[in-house]
Amino acid sequence: MGRDTSSTEVNKTGTVPTFRKHGAGEKSGALNMARNNPQVCPYNLYAEQLSGSAFTCPRSTNKRSWLYRILPSVSHKPFEPIDQGHVTHDWDEVGPDPNQLRWKPFDIPKTSQKKVDFVSGLHTLCGAGDMKSNNGLAIHIFLCNSSMEDRCFYNSDGDFLIVPQKGKLLIYTEFGKMLLQPNEICVIQRGMRFSIDVFEETRGYILEVYGVHFELPDLGPIGANGLANPRDFLIPVAWYEDRQVPGGYTVINKYQGKLFACKQSVSPFNAVAWHGNYTPYKYNLENFMVINAVAFDHADPSIFTVLTAKSLRPGVAIADFVIFPPRWGVANKTFRPPYYHRNCMSEFMGLIKGHYEAKQGGFLPGGGSLHSAMTPHGPDADCFEKASKAQLAPERIADGTMAFMFESSLSLAVTKWGLKTCNCLDENYYKCWEPLRSHFTPNSRNPTGPK
Incomplete structure (x- = not known):
């Protein structure tokens, strides 16, 4: 049988x-x-x-x-x-x-x-x-x-x-x-x-x-x-x-x-x-009840934690499972996408479906990215320009999308398969930040946004 x-x-x-x-x-x-x-x-x-x-x-x-x-x-x-x-x-x-690492969709x-x-x-x-x-x-x-x-x-x-x-x-x-x-x-x-x-x-x-x-x-x-x-x-x-x-x-x-x-x-x-x-x-x-900022500023991604595996240090996890589900963005006077960031934690991100709001291209369903401890990361140049000029009306974010993060207090080592033999590593990931330019205005403190 x-x-x-x-x-x-x-x-x-x-x-x-x-x-x-x-x-x-x-x-x-x-x-x-x-x-x-x-x-x-x-x-x-x-x-x-x-x-x-x-x-x-x-x-x-x-x-x-x-x-x-x-x-x-x-x-x-x-x-x-x-x-x-x-x-x-x-x-x-x-x-x-x-380095910032990104993988194209892994081959089945x-x-x-x-x-x-x-x-x-x-x-x-x-x-x-x-x-x-x-x-x-x-x-x-x-x-x-x-x-x-x-x-x-x-x-x-x-x-x-x-x-x-x-x-x-x-x-x-x-x-x-x-x-x-x-x-x-x-x-x-x-x-x-x-x-x-x-x-x-x-x-x-x-x-x-x-x-x-x-x-x-x-x-x-x-x-x-x-x-x-x-x-x-x-x-x-x-x-x-x-x-x-x-x-x-x-x-x-x-x-x-x-x-x-x-x-x-x-x-x-x-x-x-x-x-x-x-x-x-x-x-x-889909059953996750999203908590988000409703006045100003950008809340830390810890508000999207589904499950945690705690370490012996209070408030510090061996690993957190965090998701970025569809939600409303309503914050005023705020750069709404994820901010530029360096973190004492290691952050591996994956994409189940859709299009992640902080990356205009290259981060695809079935692929992933790894930003190691204290490695800087954040929105690519195109995302920064658009978000800096956007009219801050209430808007739906991430409809049809589900991105997630495995975050850890440990410093992660990448395997030989991940770096050498999977043939999915995106060697050009760093280029998404190359178009970023200085908008510094030393003679005027009033922000006008990127030109």
Whole structure:
């Protein structure tokens, strides 16, 4: 029996998923247990706990889920090293480069040339830190054209925040199925097994963080509502398959930055029921409640933070996921596009769709840019001239667009693939600022705008 590709089901976060089999709707008593780990589970299932935090973490941050399985996940052959492909955590492959970097849309392999699934299509672009000490992050690009057939993946090093840019992803997890489309994101947390079906040539971005989990940012004076609201995050409904795999099912594990694989005789998606607070989840970026300046000046991009992975320093993140959605611009006496800037943080930007307002050309969907710590960046010359002369009436910004930023307090190293072999690096990026000219008027302090 092949794997079921029927439609996915999701619950609002915080609810207990019901019992599902291949998308059917019958309920079960699989969760009606006197305790998490009974002597004999209903339906003679195995109880297995997946812990995403130390047992002794405070209750508010303790993450764990109980899964009730046909066979426990320990039923597999030994792991063996496999080809790394373009996945790396060697941040010294090439020397550092402080320049502004921009990539054209990353090339997706053609199905007619070679079948590439999600795992074999992973390419590490940049990163910093060390997964052995549970501190750091990596940014990956995925470029694939085929589904993972009797293969699944799990990450022992950290959490994956997946941002599809082209093509739908049908994601099978131990907790159920999720259908993910461009302009949605999902988080697959550390240790969770998943497999991905695709339906066409597919591309997207991944932010991986080590040792911490993504959470909603604190709202402070914004109050109880705003930005990404908890009720808009969705989790899978329990789903399982009781399937023998004659040729063996391949389980791929990323451990200490290396890839390993093992075989097992059954599908890993055999959890009949589960409960807990350590789950995969998805979010539609259209549900983001934008907060913006309504009088004057330009608010910092931190007001657009969807999820954050905190460091041990208060107010400083290992990584933030920030979006720039459609919104109104109404500020008076203000240069409205993003201002010229140097930052102690590293800023990687990607574009899901549309046209980013601070760049008149060259920054395209499926591409990206990296502005490293203290490297200056900002609007190109054409954007500056137009914004300086614009009539400041209320205007819609970024309609039909969704740009995002992975921002980190760490100084990111770019991989050899990102600098040398991806063949997408835009060598002429710096030229977008060359037309900038001085408008200095030493004899008149009254601003008139560029001539």
